[in-house]
Amino acid sequence: MTPLRSFVLASTLALASASALLMPGGALAQEASPQTESPAVREIEVVVDRGYKPVRIEVDEGERVRLKFVRREYTPCTREVLLPSLNIRQELPPNKPVIVELPPLKAGDVEFQCGMKMVRGTLVVTPRKG
Numbered sequence: 001m002t003p004l005r006s007f008v009l010a011s012t013l014a015l016a017s018a019s020a021l022l023m024p025g026g027a028l029a030q031e032a033s034p035q036t037e038s039p040a041v042r043e044i045e046v047v048v049d050r051g052y053k054p055v056r057i058e059v060d061e062g063e064r065v066r067l068k069f070v071r072r073e074y075t076p077c078t079r080e081v082l083l084p085s086l087n088i089r090q091e092l093p094p095n096k097p098v099i100v101e102l103p104p105l106k107a108g109d110v111e112f113q114c115g116m117k118m119v120r121g122t123l124v125v126t127p128r129k130g
Protein backbone atom coordinates (compact mmCIF):
# COMPACT_ATOMS: atom_id res chain seq x y z
CA MET A 1 0.00 0.00 0.00
CA THR A 2 1.35 3.41 -0.91
CA PRO A 3 1.40 6.09 1.76
CA LEU A 4 -1.25 8.01 -0.20
CA ARG A 5 -3.63 5.06 -0.39
CA SER A 6 -3.40 4.37 3.30
CA PHE A 7 -4.07 8.04 4.02
CA VAL A 8 -7.23 7.93 1.91
CA LEU A 9 -8.36 4.73 3.55
CA ALA A 10 -7.80 6.19 7.03
CA SER A 11 -9.77 9.29 6.09
CA THR A 12 -12.64 7.20 4.78
CA LEU A 13 -12.73 5.18 7.98
CA ALA A 14 -12.69 8.38 10.03
CA LEU A 15 -15.60 9.73 8.01
CA ALA A 16 -17.50 6.50 8.41
CA SER A 17 -17.14 6.51 12.18
CA ALA A 18 -18.02 10.20 12.31
CA SER A 19 -21.28 9.64 10.47
CA ALA A 20 -21.99 6.67 12.71
CA LEU A 21 -21.72 9.03 15.68
CA LEU A 22 -24.22 11.36 14.07
CA MET A 23 -26.80 8.61 13.93
CA PRO A 24 -26.79 6.91 17.31
CA GLY A 25 -29.45 4.33 16.78
CA GLY A 26 -32.17 6.64 15.55
CA ALA A 27 -32.26 9.08 18.43
CA LEU A 28 -33.96 11.60 16.19
CA ALA A 29 -36.78 9.19 15.46
CA GLN A 30 -37.30 8.72 19.19
CA GLU A 31 -37.71 12.45 19.78
CA ALA A 32 -40.49 12.62 17.22
CA SER A 33 -42.65 10.43 19.39
CA PRO A 34 -46.22 9.72 18.35
CA GLN A 35 -48.63 12.42 19.44
CA THR A 36 -50.22 11.74 22.76
CA GLU A 37 -53.99 11.99 22.86
CA SER A 38 -54.48 15.03 25.07
CA PRO A 39 -58.05 15.86 26.02
CA ALA A 40 -59.39 19.02 24.47
CA VAL A 41 -58.96 22.12 26.56
CA ARG A 42 -62.05 24.24 27.01
CA GLU A 43 -61.31 27.92 26.73
CA ILE A 44 -63.69 30.21 28.55
CA GLU A 45 -63.61 33.93 27.99
CA VAL A 46 -64.12 36.14 31.02
CA VAL A 47 -64.59 39.82 30.31
CA VAL A 48 -63.47 42.11 33.12
CA ASP A 49 -65.62 45.21 32.98
CA ARG A 50 -67.34 46.35 36.16
CA GLY A 51 -67.15 42.81 37.37
CA TYR A 52 -66.38 39.44 35.81
CA LYS A 53 -68.63 38.34 32.99
CA PRO A 54 -69.71 35.64 33.36
CA VAL A 55 -69.49 35.84 37.13
CA ARG A 56 -70.34 32.16 37.50
CA ILE A 57 -68.84 29.48 35.30
CA GLU A 58 -69.77 25.82 35.42
CA VAL A 59 -67.20 23.22 34.51
CA ASP A 60 -66.95 19.49 35.04
CA GLU A 61 -64.64 17.83 37.48
CA GLY A 62 -61.38 16.89 35.78
CA GLU A 63 -62.19 18.94 32.70
CA ARG A 64 -59.25 20.74 31.11
CA VAL A 65 -60.01 24.42 31.34
CA ARG A 66 -58.25 27.62 30.51
CA LEU A 67 -59.65 31.03 31.28
CA LYS A 68 -59.14 33.87 28.84
CA PHE A 69 -59.44 37.11 30.74
CA VAL A 70 -60.10 40.22 28.70
CA ARG A 71 -59.92 43.31 30.88
CA ARG A 72 -61.83 46.16 29.33
CA GLU A 73 -61.31 48.72 32.06
CA TYR A 74 -58.48 50.73 33.50
CA THR A 75 -59.43 50.85 37.16
CA PRO A 76 -56.54 49.54 39.24
CA CYS A 77 -59.04 47.44 41.14
CA THR A 78 -59.04 44.63 38.58
CA ARG A 79 -55.39 44.94 37.59
CA GLU A 80 -54.81 41.46 38.97
CA VAL A 81 -56.91 38.34 39.12
CA LEU A 82 -56.35 35.79 41.86
CA LEU A 83 -57.45 32.21 42.23
CA PRO A 84 -56.30 31.75 45.80
CA SER A 85 -57.18 28.06 46.10
CA LEU A 86 -55.00 27.31 43.06
CA ASN A 87 -52.21 29.71 44.06
CA ILE A 88 -52.69 31.66 40.87
CA ARG A 89 -52.11 35.39 40.61
CA GLN A 90 -52.07 36.97 37.19
CA GLU A 91 -51.72 40.53 35.96
CA LEU A 92 -54.33 41.64 33.46
CA PRO A 93 -53.18 44.45 31.21
CA PRO A 94 -56.12 46.37 29.73
CA ASN A 95 -57.43 45.16 26.40
CA LYS A 96 -54.90 42.36 26.13
CA PRO A 97 -56.32 38.85 26.47
CA VAL A 98 -54.51 36.81 29.08
CA ILE A 99 -54.76 33.04 29.21
CA VAL A 100 -54.75 31.36 32.60
CA GLU A 101 -54.28 27.61 32.38
CA LEU A 102 -55.98 25.70 35.15
CA PRO A 103 -55.05 22.31 36.53
CA PRO A 104 -57.70 19.57 36.51
CA LEU A 105 -60.22 20.72 39.08
CA LYS A 106 -61.87 18.81 41.88
CA ALA A 107 -65.57 19.20 42.53
CA GLY A 108 -66.44 22.32 44.47
CA ASP A 109 -66.23 26.06 44.11
CA VAL A 110 -63.10 27.83 42.90
CA GLU A 111 -63.22 31.55 43.55
CA PHE A 112 -61.56 34.11 41.36
CA GLN A 113 -61.22 37.67 42.53
CA CYS A 114 -59.41 40.95 42.14
CA GLY A 115 -56.41 41.77 44.30
CA MET A 116 -58.61 43.49 46.88
CA LYS A 117 -61.24 40.74 46.93
CA MET A 118 -63.87 43.28 45.93
CA VAL A 119 -64.69 41.86 42.54
CA ARG A 120 -65.40 38.16 42.61
CA GLY A 121 -66.44 35.29 40.44
CA THR A 122 -66.89 31.57 40.92
CA LEU A 123 -65.96 28.49 38.98
CA VAL A 124 -68.48 25.86 39.94
CA VAL A 125 -66.92 22.46 39.43
CA THR A 126 -69.60 19.80 39.24
CA PRO A 127 -68.80 16.21 40.17
CA ARG A 128 -68.32 13.75 37.34
CA LYS A 129 -71.28 11.40 37.00
CA GLY A 130 -70.96 7.66 37.16
Ligand SMILES: [Cu+2]
Nearest residue numbers: 077114116118
Ligand atom coordinates in the same frame (compact mmCIF):
# COMPACT_ATOMS: atom_id res chain seq x y z
CU1 LIG B 1 -60.33 45.24 43.35
